[in-house]
Amino acid sequence: MSISLTEAAAARVAGYLQEQPGKLGLRFGVKRTGCSGWAYEVDLAEAGREGDHVFEDRGIRIFVDDDSLRLVDGTRIDFVRQGMGSQFVFDNPNVAAACGCGESFTTEAV
Structure with a gap:
């Protein structure tokens, strides 16, 4: 099991x-939403939570809750700049389909 960062x-x-400076690392997970079922949640972790899995890559701790892990295991997180915008981009091997707007996805592991 792993989550990695470019x-x-x-x-x-x-x-x-x-x-x-009070934040511990990156909090990464999913929530139910959108037309395909799941959307990524990315925030800074203020504290560890019961059931968290903690990964470390490139000196950054990544906190993933137990319920999200089966849907995001193996994801590579990138940060891209295009034109005047920038965003995190997720290469998730578990994605079976995504909605047309790109805001949500579904996996085989429902």
Whole structure:
């Protein structure tokens, strides 16, 4: 089981953590939403929670709740800049389909 970060994603998260020194790392998971069923949630972790799985990549701790892990295991998180915008992008091997707008996805593990 693992979650990994590209160099660009790790640098962006490190910048957020430097701006907010009380945060522990990246919180990554999913929530039910959208037309396909699941959407990614990304935030800074304020504390560990019961049932968290903690991964570390490129010096960044990544906190994933137990319910989300089966849906995001193996995901590679990238940070891309296009034109004037930027965003985190997820390469999740568990995705079976995504909605047309790209805001939600579904997996075989419902």
